[in-house]
Amino acid sequence: MNRAKMAIVASAIVAGASSPALAVEECREPVARYDVRYAGDDRFEVAARFSSPSSRWDLAHFPTPDRPEAQSASIRSLRAFDKAGTPIPLAYVGEGTFETNDKAGASAIRYEVIADHDLADWNIGAPGKDEVAAHFDTSYLFAGHAFFLLDWDMKRCAVEIHFDLPPDWHVTTPWREVDGHYLVEDSWALGQNMFAMGRDRAEQVDVGGLRLNWLMDSALAPVTGEVRDLLSILPERYTALWGASPGSKFSVFLMSDTMSDGGAFWNSFALRFAVPLSEADRISWRHTLGHEVMHLWNGLGKAKGENVPELEWVNEGFTDYLTLREMSRAGLIDPDMTEQRLANIVRRYMLAGRLTPGVTLKSSGADKGANWHAVYGGGAMVALLLDAELSREDDEAFARMLRALSSQQGEGYDYDRFVDVLDRESGGKARNIITWIDRRPSGGEIVQRFAALGLDVSIFGVDEAYVRFAQCPSGRCPPPFLRREP
Ligand SMILES: [Zn+2]
Incomplete structure (x- = not known):
């Protein structure tokens, strides 16, 4: 998120925090439903419907020298529709923002996401691909805010996600699965988490009062055992230190890159390891792993x-x-x-x-x-x-x-x-x-x-x-x- 956008987001949060909690009846139905379909050739079709019309949607915006429009450069075939299903104008206005000038707003949008993020170098001017998107083995990994066009001002009620993927694919995500789809707490929990789609199956460990599922790039096979050990020791200790488990379900994504770093999300984090793996870098990634896991507990700030x-x-x-x-x-x-x-x-x-x-x-x-x-x-x-x-x-x-x-x-x-x-x-x-x-x-x-x-x-x-x-x-x-x- 760039600084201007971060300020907007931060002020929205402060406003949200000081206003009374939404009355239960206001959240009787989900505020949005996103349908995701894999269309082949690294393309995903997304169709979103909103219970109240929206006129502005955002993606995170981490421009790099070779990709000035950042995450938005991977969005194609964007269309918006009014309540009656009639197409209305919709345009990209820069810095990750998409808008319709139709007064009544849009009740639905459709677009494609091209999983071409590995072509950009997210280490220059941006926080790294661990906070954007990556493709490894047979898995496509995305930060929610690189994939879902989101109206951050939408009422903070549940959002439904339905996936239509090839039969042998899995979704790895911290979101709650209900009757074959996912029910996300609100649009923020959708944007501020990582998820992956593909044939690779995540490993799962129950530890420290939580269920961790983790998906790892096969290029990191030599350190799988060590990562498994750390993920089964640290959560137990952190729960003992803080006196409580931070929640029930978390997802961890581990990928190879040219340098080691990590990015923390609400109920997930991603870690990238410099390959070829080295003893010196092991010092660095072990600490980064411990640090990112600790973020799941340290919510003080x-x-x-x-x-x-x-x-x-x-x-x-x-x-x-x-x-x-x-x-x-x-x-x-x-x-x-x-x-x-x-x-x-x-x-x-x-x-x-x-x-x-x-x-x-x-x-x-x-x-x-x-x-x-x-x-x-x-x-x-x-x-x-x-x-x-x-x-x-x-x-x-x-x-x-x-x-x-x-x-x-x-x-x-x-x-x-x-x-x-x-x-x-x-x-x-x-x-x-x-x-x-x-x-x-x-x-x-x-x-x-x-x-x-x-x-x-x-x-x-x-x-x-x-x-x-x-x-x-x-x-x-x-x-x-x-x-x-x-
Ligand atoms: Zn940190």
Whole structure:
């Protein structure tokens, strides 16, 4: 989603969050039905009908140098119809938006999606194909917002999806299946999830109170066992950490690419692995996998499933720290790697001071790309300091704080309420840490603060940071809150 569109989407969410919940009778029937048919030759026909007319639909818009119209370049044969089924004008107006100028709006639209997304390089200027679409083996993978033309202003009621696919095809999706079709909570849950269609069958694992189905590119066969292990260990731990499972059904999509990264959706995430697979990259994708799985639990910086920009440091920084914490405690990374990952957090935060000096935690998420180090490094520093300070007195205090934050989340936090609750649930420690992080203490002050917490940190300039755990009989020992559990 480009920044302008993201702002529109964010304001729609804020408006939605502050208005009373839709009365039950308003949602008596689905607001839309989408019929998807595979027409052969990488083409899908989509027919949508709406219970109330719409006049504007959007796709996500991630332009790249070779594909300036981004996801919309794959849409063909677009037609709209009024209530009587008479064709009315419909046009693409740019930046992922399609509109009809017919006053009464459209009751139905039809179009084709060409699965040609692999021809573009989504790594240049866009977040990567893991947030757009891909074709691997016999499967076609799409982000909902790359496939379904959606009216984001539609009433937030259920949407029906019917698939007409070859008999040996499967659909892999987190959506609920009812009587041979899918019933999606609302148009947002349709847009903000990934799904796949094709002959490949997803693997399934029930763990940590949820059902994960995952579909993997055969080019990644050498790491299937390791991915299966991680997906059967991490959810159990995360559920124990947060005190609850985040829901019932999730889908995971794993594909090959030229670089490793991941994209999180509401009830699904996608991960891409650099091929040929390498030992060095294994360090990177294992953490990314742990990070994306953690996003299924860390909803603190979200309202109605959508990220709140002023809490992006909680979404990303907390998620990154918690991934490191749980992987270290589970023995999935050794003390050397834990030291290196802690040093990465400190280095990122130091770099943020150099690259974006005036940017506070609260303001950093407004431009996540530009303030990357402040969002990830700043947020992870807050989580690390909270854990280190709380764990000195009580090993369970940090996890207890996370559960309390989660239970008071309701429809979502804004910055002020989140910091109030965080401060209260941390016994008054959080506000002090946040103020300190926003003040950008010197390297010397950072070293001193960590030393007082029993963590040996060294900083040189802004781009070198080292961490060494104390020596113990078995080698080097992380502090208790990061130590491998027996
Ligand atoms: Zn993330």
